[in-house]
Amino acid sequence: xEVCGTHTMAIARAGIKKILPxxxxxxxxxxxxxxxxxxxxxxxxxxxxxxKDVIIATFGDMMRVPGTKASLEEMRRHGSGVxxxxxxxxxxxIAKKNPRKNVVFMGVGFETTSPTVAAAILRAKSExxxxxxxxxxxxxxxxxxxxxxxxxxxxxxxxxCPGHVSVITGSVPYEKVAKRYKKPCVITGFETIDILKGIExxxxxxxxxxxxxxxxxxxxxxxEGNRAARKILSSVFxxxxxxxxxxxxxxxxxxxxxxxxxxxxxxxxxxxKSKTVPAPRGCVCGEILRGVKSPPDxxxxxxxxxxxxxxxxxxxxxxxxCAAYCKYNEDMTYATDRxxxx
Numbered sequence: 001x002e003v004c005g006t007h008t009m010a011i012a013r014a015g016i017k018k019i020l021p022x023x024x025x026x027x028x029x030x031x032x033x034x035x036x037x038x039x040x041x042x043x044x045x046x047x048x049x050x051x052k053d054v055i056i057a058t059f060g061d062m063m064r065v066p067g068t069k070a071s072l073e074e075m076r077r078h079g080s081g082v083x084x085x086x087x088x089x090x091x092x093x094i095a096k097k098n099p100r101k102n103v104v105f106m107g108v109g110f111e112t113t114s115p116t117v118a119a120a121i122l123r124a125k126s127e128x129x130x131x132x133x134x135x136x137x138x139x140x141x142x143x144x145x146x147x148x149x150x151x152x153x154x155x156x157x158x159x160x161c162p163g164h165v166s167v168i169t170g171s172v173p174y175e176k177v178a179k180r181y182k183k184p185c186v187i188t189g190f191e192t193i194d195i196l197k198g199i200e201x202x203x204x205x206x207x208x209x210x211x212x213x214x215x216x217x218x219x220x221x222x223x224e225g226n227r228a229a230r231k232i233l234s235s236v237f238x239x240x241x242x243x244x245x246x247x248x249x250x251x252x253x254x255x256x257x258x259x260x261x262x263x264x265x266x267x268x269x270x271x272x273k274s275k276t277v278p279a280p281r282g283c284v285c286g287e288i289l290r291g292v293k294s295p296p297d298x299x300x301x302x303x304x305x306x307x308x309x310x311x312x313x314x315x316x317x318x319x320x321x322c323a324a325y326c327k328y329n330e331d332m333t334y335a336t337d338r339x340x341x342x
Contacts, residue, residue, distance in 0.1 A: 001026075001027050001148070001154075001160070002026060004162035004164075005034075005317065006190050006319060007162065007190065008032070008319060008320075008324050009318070009319055010191075010192070012327070012328040013324075014192040014195070016195060024199070024203065026199075027294065028289075029144075030144050030244060030289040030290070031110075031141070031162060032289075032314070032319040033139065033319075034062060034319070034320065035314050035320050035321075036139060036246070036247070037065070038243040038245050038277070039068065039277040040243065040274060040275045041137045042065055042067045043068050043275070044135070044272050045058070045067075045104075046069075046070055046071070046072060049072060049076075049080040053100075054101065055102070055103045055104070056106055057084075057091035057104065058084070059085070059086075059108065061319075063076070063082070066280060066311065066313075081101065088105050088107065088116060088117045088120040089120050091103055091120070092124055092129065095131050095132035101131060104134070104135050104266045105120075105133070107136050108139075109138055109139075110140070110165050111140065111141065111165045111168045111169050112167070115168060115232050117134060117136075118232045118233050120134075121134060121261055122235075125261065125264070132264060134264055134266060135266040136256060138254060139253060140239065141165055142174070142176070143252060144250060145177045146177060149180075149183050151290070153290060153292050154292060156291065157183070157202070158183055158184040158206060159174075159177070159184070159185045159186070160199070161187040162187070163187060163189045163190060163220060166215075166221045167220050167221055168226045169225045170225025170226075171221065171225075172224070172225075178211045178212060179211065182211045185212075186198040186201045186205075187215045187217050189216070189219070189220065194216060197216050201214050237256060237257060238256055238258050239252040239253075239254070240255070241253070245279065245286055246286025246287060246289040246290050247286070282299060283305070283312035284298045288321050289314070289321075295326075298322070300312075305322070307326055
């Protein structure tokens with residue numbers, strides 16, 4: 001299983017699945033931050049966008065993810081203050097330029113993105129920006145890997161681990177997954193040769209019944225990771241329970257803003273409550289994220305759910321498995337055969 005949306009796209013773009021022997025199967029996991037954001041968290045952002053004194057700032061991929069009744073993109077078309085930004089610092093600048101508005105950055109991502117948001121909160125505090133807030137939907141990848149490893153739904157032999165997350169975390173946190181669940185882990189980059197080398201290393205470990213953590217991506221990843229980034233992250237955020245699409249609530253798998261910086265916590269400021277909301281009817285994004293199903297298994301895939309009219313986040317996100325299958329015609333022969341039989 002590759003647990004990184006960037007890997008999912010790179011694998012599809014290079015056609016790697018088509019050249020592997022039949023006994024080697026690659027499946028996508030919960031590595032797309034947009035995809036794993038729960039339906040309830042999407043609805044909370046949409047609820048906030050209805051307030052006249054609020055500007056929601058978020059990444060472009062989040063705009064088209066359907067909520068229960070609308071998307072952020074639809075809310076913007078109807079006059080809500082919703083803006084696309086490229087970084088959290090862009091949202092901070094918007095807050096400075098609009099002192100009469102409450103600017104909320106809807107944060108999604110893993111250990112790669114969250115340190116930069118922590119840095120933005122620190123800057124907001126030092127500059128005494130009072131109208132800037134963060135709605136934290138950040139996730140930690142390791143509790144999800146443990147949940148998947150402990151599950152009996154799939155028989156995963158090993159993990160292709162994300163290079164950019166590992167630049168921050170280092171390789172040590174993967175050792176618990178490797179040793180406790182006997183799942184070898186290989187940290188790879190995103191070039192085709194990186195991924196192929198990673199697959200080769202995993203196959204060698206499986207054949208030799210080993211379960212170690214290896215770094216293929218040595219030009220960027222060190223065992224100890226980036227200690228400075230982790231220090232900034234831990235100073236602003238602490239681990240808390242979080243709901244993942246398809247995986248449910250996983251203990252200490254999310255990042256919550258510490259009490260010291262509560263003045264920037266949108267959840268506290270606007271008294272938002274967490275709520276569990278069912279996924280769109282017929283959408284199997286949750287099962288895809290757990291590795292139980294692949295996009296062609298979904299009855300909506302390429303029929304009702306398309307890149308132009310997405311039903312679930314796996315079709316919306318630029319790192320989603322369904323988007324990858326459509327964009328690069330991944331396993332389209334398989335999908336066509338299934339459609340013909342049905």
